[in-house]
Amino acid sequence: MLSPKKIEYFKGVVDARIAELEGTLEAAQRETRTDAARHADPADQAASEYERQAVIHKAAAARQMIRVLSQALERLRQGTFGECAACGGDIELKRLEAIPWASYCLKCQGAREQGQTPT
């Protein structure tokens, strides 16, 4: 079980990360809006379309990450943070410090990555 101090710490980390990603998302949205009107040349348009796709991809990744982080925040609020979603055991503190939004312990994560069902 995590101490209230640790919970506060992780809340801060996750909150900061969400704010950062929201900034990325806003910048990406601004870019996709202004880009379309800027290029008249077809070659420029093709390049710009490529860039636009990259920005859209980046925005989608940021949005997905925000979702994962929000879930971690929810677990922090409900007091289930640090519990493995698969086996219900504690997620290693070292692992949480490296990846605060981790929802599986090392063993279960390893099993998932190998495509096995954790036991």
Ligand SMILES: [Zn+2]
């Ligand atoms: Zn586990």
